[in-house]
Structure formats: structure tokens, C-alpha cells
Amino acid sequence: MSTFSPFQSGGPEQVMYCHDEPSGLRAIIAVHSTALGPALGGTRFYPYADEDEALADVLNLARGMAYKNALAGLDLGGGKAVILGDPSTDKTEALLRAYGRFVQSLGGRYFTACDVGTYVADMDMVARECSFVTGRSPENGGAGDSSILTAFGVYQAMRACAEDRWGEATLRGRRVGIAGVGKVGRHLIEHLNGDGAEIVVTDTAAAALDWVRRSHPDVRIADSTDDLLADELDVYAPCALGGALNDETVPRLAASIVCGAANNQLAHAGIDKTLAERGVLYAPDYLVNAGGVIQVGDEAAHLHEGGFSFDRARARAAGIFETTREILRRSKADGVPPAATADRLAEERMRAVGRLRGILLPG
Template sequence: MTDVSERSGVLRRIFSSESDSAPGDSHEQVVLCHDRDSGLKAVIAIHSTALGPALGGTRFHPYASEEEAVQDALNLARGMSYKNALAGLDLGGGKAVIIGDPATVKTEALLRAYGRFVQSLGGRYVTACDVGTYVADMDVIARECDYVTGRSPEHGGAGDSSVLTAFGVFQAMRASAQHRWGAPTLAGRRVGVAGIGKVGHYLVQHLVEEGAQVVVTDVREEAVNRVRAAHPTVEVVADAEALIRANLDVYAPCALGGALDDSTVPALSAAIVCGAANNQLAHPGVEKDLADRGILYAPDYLVNAGGVIQVADEIEGFVFERAKAKAAKIFDTTLEIFARAEADGVPPAVAADRLAERRMADVGRLRSILLPGARRERRG
């Protein structure tokens, strides 16, 4: 294991740029994992342990460069800190990425080697599923590691966390509808879902059952065919750009991050943006652009917290009904964020950040008092 904050030129550049960034943007630890025999190349980023061990999934993706992989891990880890804080969990934020195409390089040997790296962190980081990794992969990783959630029910786990992720998104969407239109329902509304993979296809099911008019798109033909077979009334458009420009009431980005940028925001007709994707805002300032256009944005890390609530429940012995009840509270938290945003005259994303940062700072200080020997990064 190599601590890349010391050894990697890529991370030295990133960390030096973070020295001038806002509080909460720095990270406690970043680790580069390399196993020659299996071909493993991975990055584990721990953003904060102020609230507890850092929990976040493992993404398996063919990044174009090491720098791109590291930056994604950093962004995702920070997002997990805010997500876990806003969800009321006693967990910090971390994330890992494995570099490579999971369809061609994922092997038992590689996953087990990765598990040994996670184990070596002694519980500072707890992993779970993410894009490119699945419940079966967590079972393999757990053969080498004690700090794994999202395992199969056969191995005492919670199973597919996409189930409650989609449920949480649906609750946030209902809350958004209540705030915008006065009733917590999507019935009769036209909802566009970009990305109908692990989370998106469950979200489509909720929406169809609610009576929404659903429009979808996905780059993978098999994902489109699965949704068409289950829900023949769903409309399919060619690509994400076509969906953004479609006549929608709600736009739900459920694929990779960066969906909201300087070109997509002006093209949106939707009154609400509420989706499962992480890091939907391509850069700071997009949240203001949305607000200026009168588009209600439900912050992504609030909206998609159902999955982490599900896998976090696994730590104390998974009970689905208990986890679902916690995920249902995303409805109330979403309404609270909208109310705080209006009261403070800020976009919802800013209101959500402030609430999460306050909890990390307050609880972090409390933990430092209770655990005086602990070394913890302070949050302003």
C-alpha cells in the first residue's frame, strides 16, 4: 500500500490546489492500491471520520487516466461525508475506485487483493457497492476483509442497496412535488429518467405505479429493453441530450455525475431536478443557475441516501423494515432543506451543505472531547 499523498505527483498537485479551497474540501487520507499479480489498481479516499468510520462504495470504471480516477475518488468521498451527515448516520465519508473495465478485468484474485487493502486500514474505511460492483463482488471482498457492507442475504447482508436508493429518490421527488405544486404526488406528471440501471429501473417502477408519465434513456440497449419489457407504457428517447430538451415536469439524472452544467441547465424545461446520480452539479455556481431559472433542485446527496442508509443498517444487523423507515425520512429532510433555503435566501444545495457541515463540526468536536486522543480533522 502506498500513501499517495506522499508518493504520487498526481495527488501532490491535487492537494496543493485544495489548500486554497473551502473548508470541507480537504481529505484525511488517500491511498493508492497496486497488486501486480492480480493487476489491481485502485484508489481509496477518506474524506472525513468526524462522525465515525468512513462509509462509501467501490466504483469499478475504465478511467482514462490515474488523475481522473483520483479526482473522482476525492469528489465521491467528499460527497459521502455530506450524505452520511445529512442522513443522520454516525459515519464519515469515503470512497474507492478500481481502475479498469469490470467486464474484462474483474476477477476473484483482483477483488480479494482489493479486500486486503481495505482490511489493512483497520476499519477507517467501510466499503459497499457502487457503479461496476455488485453484491456478489462484496461477498468476494469480504473473504479478505471485515469492513464490507452490501453483502448478499445469504451472507448476512442487506443485498442490493439500489432498492432503497430508488425508494429514497422517490420520496425526495414526492417532497419536491409537494413544495412546488402543493401535493406529494407525481401522478400525471411527466418525469424523465436519464440512466435506468441498478437504481433507475427501480425508480421507474415507483413512478409508473404512482401514475406518472415516464420518459427514459440509457446508453445500454439491454437496460432499455428490460424497462420496456416490464413497463410497455414508458417512452424511450435517443440520448441524454434529447431527454434534457424534452417537455418534462421532473428531470431525474440517474447515471454518472456532471449532468447539470452550463449547456444543460439552459436547455431544461423541467420545473424540478431530482435524481440518483452523485455529483450532479458540474461545477460551483450551477446551483445558482438552476435557482435563477426557477428550477427546484433537490440536492443529490440528500436524494440518493437511501442506499447508504440500507448498507449502514447492515452494520448493526440488517432489518429491511427498519432501514426502509429511515429512508422514508428523506421526504421530511427534503422539505426541511427547501424550507431552510427559502428562509436563508440560498439555493437548496447551499442549505444542505450548511446543515451537513454543521453536524460534522458539532459532532466532530463532541467526539474529540469524548475521545481526547483521537486525531480528527476539524470542519468549519
């Protein structure tokens, strides 16, 4: 990959490679846009095959964060970071603190948070070297686990989709399949159980499935993601890594609605049209999973004004229901898939606010 190939029209503002030899840190930070304010996005710790794979992932994730923050109505741009390595073996205090120094060197252009492979305790460690960290523990002045409101937002979007498809904003009596019962998927089970849904899950981690068996013996476990896709689901909720909706999985999908927490669910442009042609209602992932960024966004916005308020953030995350409703309404009126509608709204806000702030964007 050419060094400057990411910086095409609509590409990121900044890409920073981070290397600290003593700790073994290898990381990439991507700032996609600061049109609405400083970029906010989590830090993913993952054993990428190589640097090209890591770069492609961080660029896609950073772009998604820009659109997510815009659609959520936050005065924040979009960014993301990836740390190359296995978090179970490579994560150390020295590495996290070295990473914190790199984030600090950006001077507030990028605020970090938790993501796949990083947790609240990790953000507390990063914060020992950095002022631009969200998702810290409550005892350290932070918002804590953002997966709680992420799952709450997914549930709100799912209710709006159910209303659009079946006339009632409830999942009662509906069969919902969750692919991935990690941090977000576990909380989503609680919401769906409370609403009277029938739940089927799958996960590649035996420990996650053991937790389901212990905590929710009424929840059925599918043998694989392929089996879950083929199940007679009403709603399919991808809640693991991206690319879940692709040319192989979409033709096998039996669900009427796709609404889940995973980032970058569409493997490539055009998958949303394929879903629409098959009569599947797809709720754009960065709309659906915005509850977590709303939570850490509240933490970032009120660092010096009394701190994070869970009730305030939860009230804002509840608005995902109305935003989903509006996007589905406009999608029908304009005759375009919901993902394209969401993109338009996010881009309109970034351009309009960017102009007010003296930042001119393409389009």
C-alpha cells in the first residue's frame, strides 16, 4: 500500500504510526475528520496479520466513527486507533503508557476509549500518561463500561425496526439471533429477555457460551454462525467483528431485520442494496451502536463541568429510537436504502457545521 494512498478525496486528515521499541508498541492512529470537533474513537488491540491489514481496519473504523458521531448529534469528529498484537500476551503497563504518550502528543485532536481488546482498566493506565482518554473507571472520574449504553442503543434501534416492520415497537414473541455475546451482546440479552423475545446466540469463545448457559439457560445456542444465519430468525444482530454481511452470508440470511452492534458490518458498498432487494431491513451499524460513543462523549464534554452523568447519557442514547425512525421514514420517502440515508444525514451535518467552523469538506 502506497504511503499516501489513504489520503484520497474523502480520506483521513491524519494517520500516525506509533512505535516504542522498549515496550514493543506498534500502533496506528487515524483521525478521519475534525469538522465537528476533536476526533473520538476507541483503541482496538488485535493480532493483525500485517500492517496493511491494520491500516485498512483503522481507516474504515475512523471513518465510521466520524459518521457515527455526526449522526448522534455530538460535537465530535471521528478517529480510531489500533494496537498490533495479542492483548492476552502483549499488553503491558509499559506498552499502554507508551501508547498514552503518543495520544497525548496529538494535543487533543484525538480522544481515545475502549474497543475490542481494551477495557476500562486499560484506559485508566493510558490516562496516567494522557489527558485525552475516555471510558475510564468511575473511581478515576470516568464513565466506565460503555458497552452498557451501546447495548441499550441497539435495543432502541431494534424496537424502531420492529415498529416499522410489524407495527409495534417491541420484540415480544420475536426470535432474535445474536452473533457474539461479548461485552455488548451480554447486555443485549438482558434487554431482549425483559421484552419477551426468544433468543438464539452463537460465539467462537467457549467462555462466552459458558456464561450464557449459566446466566440464561433459556437462551438457545446455535452450533455456528452459519447455523444462526439459516435459523428462522425475525432479527439478526451481528455483535462481533466487522464484515458480517457479505456476498456469502447475505444470500443465506433468513432474518427479516438486521440490527446489531458490530462496526463496519457491510463488507463492501452495494451490500445494503442487496439486502433491500431481498426485503431485509438493515439498520445502519453506526446509528445502532452509537450508545457507547454517546456515553464516552458525555465524559469528554464534561471533564471540567461536574463530570460524566449516566442518566444524561442514557437519555441521549434513548434518542436512537427516534433517529432510527426518522432514517427509516426518509429511506422510504427517497427510495434509497437506510444506510445511504444515514450517510447523507451525517455528511450534511459535517459539511454544514464544518463551514461554520471554517472547515470546507468535499461535496
